[in-house]
Amino acid sequence: MNRRAYIIRRTLLIVPTLLAIYTITFVLMHATPGSPWSNQGDKPIPPIVLERLNESYGLDDPLWVQYFRYLGNVLQGDFGPSYSQRSLTVTDIISQSFPVSARLGLMAMVFAVVVGVTLGVIGALKHNTWIDYIASFTAIIGISTPSYVVVSLLVLVLASRYHVLPTGGWDGIWSTTIIIPTIALALFPSAVLARYTRSSMLEVLSMDYVRTARAKGLHERSVIIRHCIQNSLLPVITVAGVTLANVVTGSFFVESIYSIPGVGRHFVQSISSRDYPVILGTVLLFGALITIMNLIVDILYQFLDPRISS
Amino acid sequence: MSTASERVASSSESVEFAKPKEANSLWSDAFKRLRRNKLAISSLVFIVLLGLLAIFAPLVSPYSYSEQNYDAIRQSPNWEHPLGTDQLGRDILSRLLFGARISLSVGIIVQVVIVLIGVPAGIVAGYYGGKIDTFIMRLVDILYAMPSLLFVIIIMTFLQGVLDNAESGFVYTLATANSRLGGLVGVFIGLGLISWLTVARIVRAQSMSLKNKEFVEAARSIGATNRQVMTRHILSNTMAPIIVAVTLGIPLAIIYESGISFLGLGVRPPMPSWGLMISEAIPNLRSYPYMLLAPAGALSLTVLAFNFLGDGIRDAFDPWMKK
Numbered sequence: 001m002n003r004r005a006y007i008i009r010r011t012l013l014i015v016p017t018l019l020a021i022y023t024i025t026f027v028l029m030h031a032t033p034g035s036p037w038s039n040q041g042d043k044p045i046p047p048i049v050l051e052r053l054n055e056s057y058g059l060d061d062p063l064w065v066q067y068f069r070y071l072g073n074v075l076q077g078d079f080g081p082s083y084s085q086r087s088l089t090v091t092d093i094i095s096q097s098f099p100v101s102a103r104l105g106l107m108a109m110v111f112a113v114v115v116g117v118t119l120g121v122i123g124a125l126k127h128n129t130w131i132d133y134i135a136s137f138t139a140i141i142g143i144s145t146p147s148y149v150v151v152s153l154l155v156l157v158l159a160s161r162y163h164v165l166p167t168g169g170w171d172g173i174w175s176t177t178i179i180i181p182t183i184a185l186a187l188f189p190s191a192v193l194a195r196y197t198r199s200s201m202l203e204v205l206s207m208d209y210v211r212t213a214r215a216k217g218l219h220e221r222s223v224i225i226r227h228c229i230q231n232s233l234l235p236v237i238t239v240a241g242v243t244l245a246n247v248v249t250g251s252f253f254v255e256s257i258y259s260i261p262g263v264g265r266h267f268v269q270s271i272s273s274r275d276y277p278v279i280l281g282t283v284l285l286f287g288a289l290i291t292i293m294n295l296i297v298d299i300l301y302q303f304l305d306p307r308i309s310s
Numbered sequence: 311m312s313t314a315s316e317r318v319a320s321s322s323e324s325v326e327f328a329k330p331k332e333a334n335s336l337w338s339d340a341f342k343r344l345r346r347n348k349l350a351i352s353s354l355v356f357i358v359l360l361g362l363l364a365i366f367a368p369l370v371s372p373y374s375y376s377e378q379n380y381d382a383i384r385q386s387p388n389w390e391h392p393l394g395t396d397q398l399g400r401d402i403l404s405r406l407l408f409g410a411r412i413s414l415s416v417g418i419i420v421q422v423v424i425v426l427i428g429v430p431a432g433i434v435a436g437y438y439g440g441k442i443d444t445f446i447m448r449l450v451d452i453l454y455a456m457p458s459l460l461f462v463i464i465i466m467t468f469l470q471g472v473l474d475n476a477e478s479g480f481v482y483t484l485a486t487a488n489s490r491l492g493g494l495v496g497v498f499i500g501l502g503l504i505s506w507l508t509v510a511r512i513v514r515a516q517s518m519s520l521k522n523k524e525f526v527e528a529a530r531s532i533g534a535t536n537r538q539v540m541t542r543h544i545l546s547n548t549m550a551p552i553i554v555a556v557t558l559g560i561p562l563a564i565i566y567e568s569g570i571s572f573l574g575l576g577v578r579p580p581m582p583s584w585g586l587m588i589s590e591a592i593p594n595l596r597s598y599p600y601m602l603l604a605p606a607g608a609l610s611l612t613v614l615a616f617n618f619l620g621d622g623i624r625d626a627f628d629p630w631m632k633k
Contacts, residue, residue: 016448016452017451017452017455020452021452021455021456024456024464025464028464028465028467028468029464029467029468031468031472032467032468032471032472033471033472033474033475140614140617140618140621141610141614143617144561144610144613144614144617145610145613146565146568146569146609146613148569148572148588148589149588149606149609149610152588152591152592152595152602152606153602153606155595156595156599156602160595160596160599161599167596245457245458248457248460249457249458249459249460252459252463252573253569253572253573257592267463268573271463271467271573271575272574274467279464283456283460283464286457286460287455287456287457287460290455290456290457291455294455
């Protein structure tokens with residue numbers, strides 16, 4: 001298959017994927033017993049009010065009508081009203097909170113790539129020395145510690161005990177509030193990246209062309225940078241989608257604990273208040289983000305590794 | 311592409327050519343290599359000890375996990391309560407021990423669910439190919455596109471709702487078991503439903519490459535049915551990668567369980583899930599840090615041990631993968 005045909009086919013595959021994510025989420029949300037009005041305040045809502053509420057939000061229509069109506073609205077960028085925060089639409093909520101999450105997520109991804117790749121490269125270059133062992137050990141600890149544990153430990157030590165950093169909140173990326181959530185979000189993906197880079201780098205180091213490069217008298221530094229790191233990063237790119245997914249799901253916990261007004265926190269709140277449109281909206285947003293990221297990775301790979309397109 | 315078992319077999323021949331050797335099975339070879347891995351073995355010892363503590367939790371724990379003592383609220387660790395008490399005066403050590411039951415049983419039972427769904431799906435897809443393969447693998451691809459935790463959260467919301475409102479039939483039986491086990495049944499189903507994808511992919515790849523091998527052809531030529539070929543020949547040659555995937559799946563399931571319990575969608579109070587204990591500790595973080603340290607330490611250590619063991623088993627089955 002030639003490259004162009006592959007790219008077109010791969011891009012078109014996004015549509016059924018997103019549709020499936022929408023359908024699964026929609027069906028599960030509406031099949032879940034209990035209504036969005038069941039935990040609003042202490043008193044039970046009178047039946048007549050309930051009827052009016054359902055009518056005004058279109059919840060009394062047949063399910064398939066709701067399915068297509070909402071799908072049509074979403075395609076026009078309208079995610080509907082939020083059930084629990086009446087004055088806001090879901091589009092409002094997302095457009096307010098997404099920039100916050102995006103900045104935090106981007107910081108975390110940059111941090112994860114820098115730390116992960118560095119640890120991996122060092123581990124491979126110092127293969128089977130104590131430096132390698134420390135790097136690998138750090139990586140496996142990172143994989144074994146969930147983000148909410150990391151956040152709470154960092155808050156406990158750096159904020160509550162030593163008062164070096166704030167205990168929570170959000171004040172843009174140029175303030176000290178971003179340090180703890182960034183580290184907590186980045187720890188797991190950087191550990192994954194470190195393990196990937198290390199094994200990929202070790203493989204490259206044993207290649208014939210590396211030996212050739214050394215044999216013809218190239219400087220060790222340029223062998224490492226030009227021949228090894230560049231080639232070993234190729235397979236590492238495939239984990240980019242996974243890294244993003246880790247950062248997204250980590251944000252549910254990190255944003256909730258560190259009280260950051262991002263999408264992850266809204267998602268967690270909307271789950272407990274059964275705010276269907278917010279749940280659907282955020283799931284679609286995250287699903288689309290990760291699907292597109294995977295698409296970019298796959299297409300990028302076509303250009304970076306000529307062996308694949310043959 | 312040669313399979314793990316073939317590579318292992320050829321390696322043992324070249325090493326032990328001098329003395330007449332007994333037939334070394336894949337298993338005994340792998341076990342030998344595993345035994346030399348100190349980290350993996352000490353992790354195994356840790357896990358076995360934890361398992362024993364979990365099984366005998368009612369005998370070894372000083373208090374019950376739900377017993378509230380209002381005279382001893384938020385006590386720091388002392389002689390009566392070695393790890394202190396929580397905001398309801400419950401003994402943290404006892405809750406930790408009962409929490410080990412939850413984490414370990416989730417880790418193991420979810421793997422059973424995964425094997426029950428993923429292995430048949432993968433074998434059938436790889437063996438028959440064609441439309442069945444396309445259907446199963448498209449489904450797997452689509453589910454893969456969704457971040458698993460996002461998916462777990464949605465499924466758990468759904469399952470909790472269904473189980474809480476069940477009135478009759480099979481679902482009601484499940485719901486009764488669920489409420490008796492403090493929401494654990496929902497966790498098993500929910501995590502099992504989303505985690506079978508990796509196993510299905512591995513098994514499919516194996517069964518696709520195995521189905522054209524000579525030994526499968528030989529089996530077919532002496533009259534083995536499709537079913538016999540799949541269970542006798544393909545499945546038995548796929549065991550090693552399945553075991554590796556399952557061992558590495560245990561820590562993942564444990565992390566997911568504590569994550570959803572942390573969000574209030576998993577195990578219900580007063581059941582002492584480590585994730586739930588961590589979430590209860592966070593509002594009290596500043597003044598009562600020991601409430602966080604005990605469950606967080608237990609969770610990380612357990613996951614760490616399973617990861618070391620899983621890595622060890624992977625290296626033992628496939629020494630070529632070890633770099």
